Amino acid sequence: MSSGSYYVPATSRWPILGSIALGIMMIGLGVKLVYDTGTPLMLIGVIGVIAVMGLWFRDVVRESMGGLYDAQMDRSFRWGMGWFIFSEVMFFAAFFGALFYVRTFAIPWLGGEGEKGVSALLWPDFVPQWPLFNPPDSAVLGPERVFSPWQLPLVNTLILVTSSITLTVAHEALKSGERKTCRNWLAGTVLLGCCFIVIQGVEYYEAYHHYGITLEAGIFGATFFILTGFHGVHVIVGTIILACILARIWKGHFANDHHFGFEASCWYWHFVDVVWVGLFIFVYVL
Amino acid sequence: MAPKLPPQHPLQHSSTVVADGQSHDAHSAHPKGVMRWLLTTNHKEIGSLYLIFSLIMFFIGGIFALVVRAELFQPGLQLVEPEFFNQMTTMHGLIMVFAAVMPAFTGLANWMIPLQIGAPDMALPRLNNFSFWLLPVAFTLLLSTLLMPGGGPNFGWTFYAPLSTTYAPPSTTFFILALHIAGISSILGAINIVATILNMRAPGMRMMDMPLFVWTWLITAFLLIAVMPVLAGLITMMLMDINFGTSFFDAAGGGDPVLFQHLFWFFGHPEVYIMILPAFGIVSAIIPTFARKPLFGYASMVYATAAIALLSFLVWAHHMFVVGLPLAAELFFMYSTMLIAVPTGVKVFNWVTTLFRGSISFESPMLFALAFVVLFTIGGFSGLMLAIAPADFQYHDTYFVVAHFHYVLVPGAIFAIMAGVYYWLPKWTGHYPNEKLAQCHFWCSIIGVNLTFFPMHFAGLAGMPRRIPDYALQFADFNMLSSIGAFFFGVSQLIFVLVVVLCVRGGKKAPAKAWEGAEDLEWSVPSPAPLHTFETPPVFNRTQSSD
Numbered sequence: 047m048s049s050g051s052y053y054v055p056a057t058s059r060w061p062i063l064g065s066i067a068l069g070i071m072m073i074g075l076g077v078k079l080v081y082d083t084g085t086p087l088m089l090i091g092v093i094g095v096i097a098v099m100g101l102w103f104r105d106v107v108r109e110s111m112g113g114l115y116d117a118q119m120d121r122s123f124r125w126g127m128g129w130f131i132f133s134e135v136m137f138f139a140a141f142f143g144a145l146f147y148v149r150t151f152a153i154p155w156l157g158g159e160g161e162k163g164v165s166a167l168l169w170p171d172f173v174p175q176w177p178l179f180n181p182p183d184s185a186v187l188g189p190e191r192v193f194s195p196w197q198l199p200l201v202n203t204l205i206l207v208t209s210s211i212t213l214t215v216a217h218e219a220l221k222s223g224e225r226k227t228c229r230n231w232l233a234g235t236v237l238l239g240c241c242f243i244v245i246q247g248v249e250y251y252e253a254y255h256h257y258g259i260t261l262e263a264g265i266f267g268a269t270f271f272i273l274t275g276f277h278g279v280h281v282i283v284g285t286i287i288l289a290c291i292l293a294r295i296w297k298g299h300f301a302n303d304h305h306f307g308f309e310a311s312c313w314y315w316h317f318v319d320v321v322w323v324g325l326f327i328f329v330y331v332l
Numbered sequence: 333m334a335p336k337l338p339p340q341h342p343l344q345h346s347s348t349v350v351a352d353g354q355s356h357d358a359h360s361a362h363p364k365g366v367m368r369w370l371l372t373t374n375h376k377e378i379g380s381l382y383l384i385f386s387l388i389m390f391f392i393g394g395i396f397a398l399v400v401r402a403e404l405f406q407p408g409l410q411l412v413e414p415e416f417f418n419q420m421t422t423m424h425g426l427i428m429v430f431a432a433v434m435p436a437f438t439g440l441a442n443w444m445i446p447l448q449i450g451a452p453d454m455a456l457p458r459l460n461n462f463s464f465w466l467l468p469v470a471f472t473l474l475l476s477t478l479l480m481p482g483g484g485p486n487f488g489w490t491f492y493a494p495l496s497t498t499y500a501p502p503s504t505t506f507f508i509l510a511l512h513i514a515g516i517s518s519i520l521g522a523i524n525i526v527a528t529i530l531n532m533r534a535p536g537m538r539m540m541d542m543p544l545f546v547w548t549w550l551i552t553a554f555l556l557i558a559v560m561p562v563l564a565g566l567i568t569m570m571l572m573d574i575n576f577g578t579s580f581f582d583a584a585g586g587g588d589p590v591l592f593q594h595l596f597w598f599f600g601h602p603e604v605y606i607m608i609l610p611a612f613g614i615v616s617a618i619i620p621t622f623a624r625k626p627l628f629g630y631a632s633m634v635y636a637t638a639a640i641a642l643l644s645f646l647v648w649a650h651h652m653f654v655v656g657l658p659l660a661a662e663l664f665f666m667y668s669t670m671l672i673a674v675p676t677g678v679k680v681f682n683w684v685t686t687l688f689r690g691s692i693s694f695e696s697p698m699l700f701a702l703a704f705v706v707l708f709t710i711g712g713f714s715g716l717m718l719a720i721a722p723a724d725f726q727y728h729d730t731y732f733v734v735a736h737f738h739y740v741l742v743p744g745a746i747f748a749i750m751a752g753v754y755y756w757l758p759k760w761t762g763h764y765p766n767e768k769l770a771q772c773h774f775w776c777s778i779i780g781v782n783l784t785f786f787p788m789h790f791a792g793l794a795g796m797p798r799r800i801p802d803y804a805l806q807f808a809d810f811n812m813l814s815s816i817g818a819f820f821f822g823v824s825q826l827i828f829v830l831v832v833v834l835c836v837r838g839g840k841k842a843p844a845k846a847w848e849g850a851e852d853l854e855w856s857v858p859s860p861a862p863l864h865t866f867e868t869p870p871v872f873n874r875t876q877s878s879d
Contacts, residue, residue: 057368061459061461062465069473072473072513076473079505122456122527125523125526125527125530126456126523126527129522132557136561139562139565140564140595147594152587152590156586160658181584181585261578265586266586268572268579272572
């Protein structure tokens with residue numbers, strides 16, 4: 047045993063297997079999209095990625111439980127998770143940026159505003175509006191109507207905001223050693239996450255069947271689905287993460303004063319919550 | 333934007349280093365052969381992998397460039413179909429940017445940042461391995477698009493919509509997915525570098541004690557984390573437009589192709605600084621060493637780097653002056669772009685002032701570093717010309733632009749990488765590189781670079797458009813010169829490979845402090861650096877630093 051005071055993990059086979067699995071998944075997805083086959087390949091890749099993530103995290107959990115991580119390792123994880131969430135913020139920023147650009151510039155310009163007369167030659171009858179019910183080219187069908195923000199979206203907002211609160215209560219309970227309370231509030235949080243996903247599913251069903259909001263429905267449908275869709279994926283991932291954390295609480299993991307896995311999941315969940323508030327304001331209300 | 337100082341780690345930690353919970357020494361069970369490289373978590377091995385990968389991709393991208401230059405040797409269509417020519421210009425750009433320059437800098441970061449800050453390894457070593465092994469997957473997929481029905485990407489490395497959506501070959505979906513994998517690699521690598529720099533410094537080393545290569549990489553990593561996700565979002569929108577009928581970049585549905593350009597350059601402009609800031613760091617290490625003087629204006633170098641990085645978020649539309657922006661936007665982006673000349677000027681001033689009254693010697697790293705200062709500055713000046721919006725209406729999409737960005741990328745980024753390789757080879761291999769061959773490589777490269785890219789200024793100012801396989805007769809002489817230079821430069825790079833291979837296999841033994849004037853922490857460990865260094869944190873001696 048070396049007398050060093052740093053933690054350096056041994057070699058690991060998960061990274062290389064993970065990159066191979068990710069490669070298979072991407073190739074499968076590409077073949078699926080371009081040639082409409084290759085679903086099995088994609089599924090193998092997806093299962094591989096999930097398996098590698100599970101096994102990799104299992105190793106990390108074991109090392110953490112084995113007391114191998116010191117305060118410095120803890121800080122590395124904190125910096126890593128923090129910057130990862132920042133990268134997620136920038137990912138959503140691209141989509142919000144697209145929405146703002148289209149609403150502020152592209153559509154008014156298409157309507158002939160400013161110095162840009164060209165679009166008036168292409169589509170002289172185009173009326174700029176938001177939501178865009180009538181895209182410039184009549185071949186593109188816009189949405190028939192849009193959601194009232196004060197129905198399902200408001201319910202979902204309340205659900206997610208509540209879930210952030212219940213999660214914080216669970217965290218406080220863990221910190222003060224009341225593991226049973228923590229477990230219950232965390233279970234409630236997972237349940238709220240599931241409710242959100244179901245309601246979002248209902249909303250998507252409604253969008254396609256009664257509102258004419260589809261991916262093909264011009265720029266409104268495109269921005270609507272890319273923003274709510276990626277947010278929805280994040281809620282699903284976040285719910286799975288919280289469910290795993292719940293299972294770990296059940297198994298007696300996490301110390302009162304040392305539980306970064308728990309905290310990181312909380313950070314992620316709050317981030318997803320904040321993104322939803324942005325979505326609610328800019329996609330539904332305004 | 334300087335992140336707050338993390339708490340210094342105390343000298344006494346738990347003494348456990350074993351990783352797998354067993355009692356044997358984790359390092360004694362190191363796998364052999366191929367598995368060693370597939371499974372490694374060692375920053376030096378991963379750094380070497382990055383550098384070797386980058387070198388291979390440098391030659392693949394270089395061959396694509398030579399196909400382009402061979403076709404352009406004379407006017408008229410001789411060797412390749414225009415369609416294939418477009419694939420070559422596109423793939424040359426994509427490979428050089430994402431697979432050669434960026435991984436080379438990440439490789440240098442992997443090798444040198446832990447050594448320069450006195451850390452035993454990167455903060456997250458397994459993630460580090462993952463970041464690397466994503467790259468061969470990504471670029472094998474990207475290169476394979478050349479063999480797919482309809483050919484590979486043919487829309488230029490900037491892949492503007494609708495060329496890359498409505499009118500793109502079917503393989504574009506694979507191009508997007510490959511770029512996603514490469515982006516994940518970059519983001520994870522950058523997160524690792526930030527965590528390493530903020531958390532793993534030797535006790536006593538404050539932020540303002542860090543070598544500039546570490547500083548520039550910290551800021552570069554910030555840029556990567558900030559803009560690679562924007563690229564990911566952008567190519568996801570492309571994927572949706574191509575495969576799911578959305579209208580992001582299609583005005584018929586209310587979208588806008590110009591939106592593509594805004595998002596691309598919001599990523600793309602910080603991206604070009606991602607490819608040059610670490611180069612600044614390398615040059616800022618080499619010039620003081622061979623001038624045998626501390627770097628002039630260390631603090632101003634740090635602030636200038638940060639200023640360049642922040643400004644890089646505010647200048648993106650200078651790539652889009654002719655797309656039809658409102659006058660206010662033209663003016664804003666023109667002036668904000670020119671502002672970047674101020675911190676860049678600070679840097680050039682500091683390098684020159686470091687040389688002033690120095691005791692200079694001209695070993696190969698120094699030659700490349702000095703050539704960097706001169707030739708990068710030429711590229712910077714042509715950038716200022718392009719920043720002038722009314723002038724850019726003339727220069728836009730001409731060979732003048734090609735000349736400009738090749739001056740900042742080849743004798744800029746790539747010369748700095750080569751300078752860094754020659755500078756640190758003694759630390760990596762324990763041998764000095766063969767100085768005669770290295771100098772031969774330098775002189776061939778500098779002649780080749782200027783012969784290739786200097787005439788492009790004239791061709792561009794005379795009106796030759798970029799990305800065309802054929803051209804008007806009056807550009808013939810310039811193009812022939814460029815093509816001769818390109819082949820000369822390309823062949824000269826074989827000398828580089830020879831020097832590296834010879835240096836790995838043997839050569840004059842290097843001491844721990846391989847260069848007389850070198851002061852940073854990496855020169856305190858033996859040459860070659862053993863697989864594991866700084867397993868106990870070194871005590872950083874502040875007198876080494878500039879304050």
